[in-house]
Amino acid sequence: MIHTLEELEEIAEAKREKDSETKEELRVCIGSSCLSLGADQIEKDLKEEISCRGLKDKCKVKGVGCNGLCSAGVLVSHIDREKNSETMYGNLGTSDIKSVAEAYESGTILKEKLLDPHDPFFLNQEKIVLENAGYIDPNDIEDYIAHDGYFALFNAIIELSAEEVIAEVKKSGLRGRGGGGYPVGLKWETVAKVDSEQKYIVCNGDEGDPGAFMDRAIMEADPHRVIEGMALAGFACGANKGYVYVRAEYPIAVEKLNKAIKQAKRLGILGQNIAGSNFSFDLEVRLGGGAFVCGEATALVTSIEGNRGNPRQKPPHLSDYGLWGEPTILNNVESFANIAPIIRKGGAWYAGFGTEKSPGTKVFALSGHVKNTGLVEVPMGMSLRDIIYKVGGGVPEGKKLKVVQTGGPSGGCIPEHLLDIPVDYDSLKSVGSMMGSGGMIVTDDSQSIVEVARFFVEFCASESCGKCVPCRVGTTELTNILDKFVAKTATKEDLILLQDLCTVVKETSLCGLGQAAPNPVITTLKYFEDEYLEAIKND
Amino acid sequence: MPAQVDNRYKMVERTMKKLGYERSALIETLHTAQESFGYLEKETLKFIARRLKLPFSKVYGVATFYHFFRLKPKGKHNTVVCMGTACYIKGANKILAKLEERFNVKAGGTTADDLLSLISARCVGSCSLAPIAIFDDKPIGNLGIEQSVEIVEEMIR
Numbered sequence: 076m077i078h079t080l081e082e083l084e085e086i087a088e089a090k091r092e093k094d095s096e097t098k099e100e101l102r103v104c105i106g107s108s109c110l111s112l113g114a115d116q117i118e119k120d121l122k123e124e125i126s127c128r129g130l131k132d133k134c135k136v137k138g139v140g141c142n143g144l145c146s147a148g149v150l151v152s153h154i155d156r157e158k159n160s161e162t163m164y165g166n167l168g169t170s171d172i173k174s175v176a177e178a179y180e181s182g183t184i185l186k187e188k189l190l191d192p193h194d195p196f197f198l199n200q201e202k203i204v205l206e207n208a209g210y211i212d213p214n215d216i217e218d219y220i221a222h223d224g225y226f227a228l229f230n231a232i233i234e235l236s237a238e239e240v241i242a243e244v245k246k247s248g249l250r251g252r253g254g255g256g257y258p259v260g261l262k263w264e265t266v267a268k269v270d271s272e273q274k275y276i277v278c279n280g281d282e283g284d285p286g287a288f289m290d291r292a293i294m295e296a297d298p299h300r301v302i303e304g305m306a307l308a309g310f311a312c313g314a315n316k317g318y319v320y321v322r323a324e325y326p327i328a329v330e331k332l333n334k335a336i337k338q339a340k341r342l343g344i345l346g347q348n349i350a351g352s353n354f355s356f357d358l359e360v361r362l363g364g365g366a367f368v369c370g371e372a373t374a375l376v377t378s379i380e381g382n383r384g385n386p387r388q389k390p391p392h393l394s395d396y397g398l399w400g401e402p403t404i405l406n407n408v409e410s411f412a413n414i415a416p417i418i419r420k421g422g423a424w425y426a427g428f429g430t431e432k433s434p435g436t437k438v439f440a441l442s443g444h445v446k447n448t449g450l451v452e453v454p455m456g457m458s459l460r461d462i463i464y465k466v467g468g469g470v471p472e473g474k475k476l477k478v479v480q481t482g483g484p485s486g487g488c489i490p491e492h493l494l495d496i497p498v499d500y501d502s503l504k505s506v507g508s509m510m511g512s513g514g515m516i517v518t519d520d521s522q523s524i525v526e527v528a529r530f531f532v533e534f535c536a537s538e539s540c541g542k543c544v545p546c547r548v549g550t551t552e553l554t555n556i557l558d559k560f561v562a563k564t565a566t567k568e569d570l571i572l573l574q575d576l577c578t579v580v581k582e583t584s585l586c587g588l589g590q591a592a593p594n595p596v597i598t599t600l601k602y603f604e605d606e607y608l609e610a611i612k613n614d
Numbered sequence: 615m616p617a618q619v620d621n622r623y624k625m626v627e628r629t630m631k632k633l634g635y636e637r638s639a640l641i642e643t644l645h646t647a648q649e650s651f652g653y654l655e656k657e658t659l660k661f662i663a664r665r666l667k668l669p670f671s672k673v674y675g676v677a678t679f680y681h682f683f684r685l686k687p688k689g690k691h692n693t694v695v696c697m698g699t700a701c702y703i704k705g706a707n708k709i710l711a712k713l714e715e716r717f718n719v720k721a722g723g724t725t726a727d728d729l730l731s732l733i734s735a736r737c738v739g740s741c742s743l744a745p746i747a748i749f750d751d752k753p754i755g756n757l758g759i760e761q762s763v764e765i766v767e768e769m770i771r
Contacts, residue, residue, distance in 0.1 A: 108740050111753035145742030285698030285737035323645060323682045324738060362645050364680025365736065381640035383679040440741055442700035448742035480699065516699050516741075530702055534736075540679075 106141030140296020246422025284483030304411030429455030482511030546589030698737030
């Protein structure tokens with residue numbers, strides 16, 4: 076059990092010392108994407124190869140979370156602490172492991188599998204949330220502590236008041252990373268001010284947006300960071316209980332979080348009287364059931380209570396009436412993952428990244444028709460063009476980019492000519508899309524835009540909870556009309572109806588799902604009206 | 615009651631006990647039940663309703679609301695085709711259509727001989743490997759249409 080900062084420092088020191096005994100490390104990326112390519116087998120084989128060659132004392136093989144460049148998986152990094160160097164290999168299969176071990180033993184480099192660490196993909200990123208991803212072992216709390224983990228929490232409890240923690244978060248300007256962009260500090264302050272015996276901290280790890288896998292990677296690569304952020308929220312707002320609501324489709328994230336919670340409890344980092352204070356905080360994982368609507372705040376809370384995930388009218392907001400009717404803070408995984416560095420290095424430091432109105436960095440899941448697919452973290456305000464061409468490496472096969480879809484089914488499609496807009500909450504909104512949780516899907520010009528719009532609307536129709544009519548009936552009707560456009564049998568009246576219906580669904584639906592469902596149609600109608608017109612049959 | 619069945623109920627009971635038989639334990643309990651039994655049979659749902667003192671309609675309502683829960687048994691083998699956005703624009707719909715046609719089964723259904731269940735998923739979160747499908751728990755990315763047919767044929771042989 077740890078009670079003081081000194082004891083925490085002791086653990087960190089001991090771990091660093093233990094690590095420095097082995098001068099070198101081979102880090103195998105065991106993020107979900109690499110796992111599907113057989114990374115677990117590679118880790119096992121590599122361990123065996125190294126130990127067979129009697130190199131175990133010199134070099135440690137360890138599995139680490141997502142490195143980001145998923146398109147070049149499986150990734151293995153060779154770290155040499157003495158030379159302070161990193162050699163990165165990509166596109167590895169199980170058959171390459173012998174050569175990797177051989178190259179390592181003979182001190183040579185496996186040229187054909189070498190990745191360039193100076194590739195613009197790496198150079199243009201700024202890692203705060205993902206600072207540990209690809210470096211630490213997510214199964215080992217000591218590794219997290221050795222990388223400054225839990226120092227923010229202990230420091231806050233021992234040295235700071237709850238108000239000071241909130242002030243720091245407010246100063247950072249951090250806005251909710253789930254998509255809405257509501258200032259996190261303000262949310263915390265509201266709940267802190269409510270007088271109540273019981274308050275709750277809830278983390279949204281449901282990540283229902285298709286095309287988004289940021290939160291998954293964070294939970295899998297660095298689960299303790301999420302726990303620390305939530306505990307800090309508990310300390311700041313006077314809550315002693317938290318829930319992490321995770322998609323059941325993410326079994327590895329669930330496993331890592333449960334393991335991390337157990338380890339934290341064993342060390343007394345979670346539980347009663349943390350750091351010798353009278354602050355107590357307990358955490359539980361709750362499984363989602365694959366319902367997109369549960370990303371909506373009120374729906375998520377009612378789902379934790381064991382009900383169908385139907386949203387309800389707001390107000391009352393969760394800050395007054397949340398989980399079991401008590402004041403509740405709900406933030407998503409990435410928001411919580413930003414908290415520990417903010418408390419450790421200060422709100423002003425964090426506000427130094429990004430733009431004035433959208434400070435900090437944002438993690439995006441880059442996918443679709445782009446060369447480097449994977450996870451990237453960039454400062455807010457970087458242009459969409461830079462993210463896709465510099466970091467993402469552009470559209471492959473010399474094809475032309477058509478649209479970039481951001482914000483998931485609730486977002487919009489941004490056409491090529493608007494690529495120079497800075498990526499921040501307000502700029503994306505101004506072109507009809509939204510930040511969303513961070514999915515960024517690139518499509519080339521071979522893609523029919525009407526089909527993309529139909530895809531999203533159909534998604535919302537099938538995910539509609541059915542509580543309110545505009546969403547339940549409206550999204551289905553929208554899908555039916557779009558079917559005609561896809562089949563090129565639409566009429567001029569259909570186009571007018573489509574536009575009208577978009578307005579009705581947007582303005583009269585109960586919750587965010589329905590209100591945002593027409594967005595992909597509205598933006599594509601705005602930027603690609605000709606494709607809709609082409610689908611109208613002439614008679 | 616055969617020993618194996620008994621054991622599976624024990625697992626379900628354990629989850630409810632851990633969560634103090636609270637009504638809020640329902641979803642967690644359904645997850646455990648599905649894990650133990652493979653799917654949620656009416657009898658299982660009734661058992662959970664009794665133990666958590668909930669109306670059966672409530673248990674049934676929750677079980678049918680969430681996509682993750684299955685009320686029918688799976689086939690001997692299963693194939694989950696991801697239909698997330700990234701997979702969609704890389705042609706996952708064509709893969710699904712081909713599998714439906716070749717094995718004569720609709721997405722969400724099981725073949726008449728109970729050999730294969732075909733499932734379409736919303737997003738499995740491996741977008742960088744799009745299009746991706748999961749064959750009996752083994753994910754395979756950058757999938758081709760013909761390749762997917764071959765994998766399934768091999769799997770159910």
